[in-house]
Amino acid sequence: MKIVIFGSGLIGRCWALLFARAGNTVQLYDKEPAQLNGALDDIESKLKGLQSSGLLQGQAVADVLKRISTTTDLDGAITGADYLQECVPDIVDLKRNVFAQLDALVEKTGNSKIILASSTSVIPASTFTEPLKHRSRCLVAHPINPPHYIPVVEVVPAPWTSPEVTAETRRILDSIGQAPVVLNCEVEGFLVNRLQFALLMEGYRLVEAGVCSPADIDTTISKGLGLRWSFMGPFQTIDLNAPGGVDDYCKRYNPGVVRVCKDFGETKDPSPETVAAINAAMREEVPFEDLAKRREWRDNRLAALAVHKLQMDQLDKASKQ
Numbered sequence: 001m002k003i004v005i006f007g008s009g010l011i012g013r014c015w016a017l018l019f020a021r022a023g024n025t026v027q028l029y030d031k032e033p034a035q036l037n038g039a040l041d042d043i044e045s046k047l048k049g050l051q052s053s054g055l056l057q058g059q060a061v062a063d064v065l066k067r068i069s070t071t072t073d074l075d076g077a078i079t080g081a082d083y084l085q086e087c088v089p090d091i092v093d094l095k096r097n098v099f100a101q102l103d104a105l106v107e108k109t110g111n112s113k114i115i116l117a118s119s120t121s122v123i124p125a126s127t128f129t130e131p132l133k134h135r136s137r138c139l140v141a142h143p144i145n146p147p148h149y150i151p152v153v154e155v156v157p158a159p160w161t162s163p164e165v166t167a168e169t170r171r172i173l174d175s176i177g178q179a180p181v182v183l184n185c186e187v188e189g190f191l192v193n194r195l196q197f198a199l200l201m202e203g204y205r206l207v208e209a210g211v212c213s214p215a216d217i218d219t220t221i222s223k224g225l226g227l228r229w230s231f232m233g234p235f236q237t238i239d240l241n242a243p244g245g246v247d248d249y250c251k252r253y254n255p256g257v258v259r260v261c262k263d264f265g266e267t268k269d270p271s272p273e274t275v276a277a278i279n280a281a282m283r284e285e286v287p288f289e290d291l292a293k294r295r296e297w298r299d300n301r302l303a304a305l306a307v308h309k310l311q312m313d314q315l316d317k318a319s320k321q
């Protein structure tokens with residue numbers, strides 16, 4: 001496939017390497033030539049990291065890199081392309097302008113079969129594609145950073161996205177080794193942030209109420225629930241937590257689930273004191289000047305987890321054959 005990545009910042013670079021690793025030809029476009037200059041070096045170093053973890057599927061870094069080129073000729077890039085992944089900052093007016101520009105180029109190049117996917121974390125595609133002639137080709141494909149170690153991608157169609165475009169986007173993301181989840185309709189926060197924010201809000205409330213410390217919340221996830229969550233979701237969890245599976249769980253435990261959930265407090269900004277308490281706890285654990293090192297540590301842990309999950313998935317697959 002011929003892929004265009006529009007915007008060569010943090011996420012655009014990751015998309016470029018994911019598509020190239022799977023054998024596709026990638027053209028990386030940006031309005032800032034300086035960004036493009038830095039992008040290839042950064043992608044090379046990310047590819048080296050993937051290779052040293054065994055996540056390059058036996059390919060040489062140079063061979064994957066050869067499939068990626070940078071361009072400032074958007075007309076040329078869009079001509080004959082199968083899929084474009086937009087990766088500019090999450091500013092509504094910028095997304096509107098960029099998609100209007102892309103729509104005009106689709107018209108001009110006659111490439112009305114291209115898919116135009118936005119990486120936006122929070123803005124539904126209906127907000128920035130409504131007036132477009134080719135709006136049925138537009139949707140959201142939202143990754144999680146860093147997507148080369150966290151494969152899930154939320155695919156969120158606008159009301160006018162063609163079902164074929166949504167299905168084809170899922171197929172394309174599958175083909176590059178990502179794990180698409182497809183929403184049937186737009187919803188504020190999509191899926192990832194609705195689930196993530198529900199947990200975060202309850203964490204704020206518990207700390208604010210003095211029930212436990214910020215560190216206790218983090219330990220409960222990192223050394224507790226998160227261990228299971230790294231390979232199974234909440235429904236898969238409850239299916240195993242009652243002798244008769246999910247039905248049995250619901251009969252036995254849902255009254256308790258509902259009772260606890262009714263006890264949840266208000267949804268509101270945590271107080272400045274609560275934010276200060278969380279900040280103090282975080283800075284005690286990681287001094288401010290060590291945050292960059294800590295991000296590197298996180299990415300190394302994610303890389304190790306990605307390798308482990310790949311090996312376990314292969315064992316699971318083999319045991320089913």
Ligand SMILES: NC(=O)c1ccc[n+]([C@@H]2O[C@H](COP(=O)([O-])OP(=O)(O)OC[C@H]3O[C@@H](n4cnc5c(N)ncnc54)[C@H](O)[C@@H]3O)[C@@H](O)[C@H]2O)c1
Nearest residue numbers: 007008009010011030031032035087088090119120121145
């Ligand atoms: N950073 C994350 O953790 C993350 C995670 C998931 C999704 N996203 C989404 O990915 C998108 C990009 O985020 P990012 O973090 O990579 O941003 P970034 O700031 O790192 O990169 C944005 C790039 O877009 C380019 N750009 C800006 N305006 C442009 C224009 N008009 N034409 C061409 N290029 C233009 C910039 O030069 C820059 O290279 C956003 O929608 C964001 O919500 C980000």
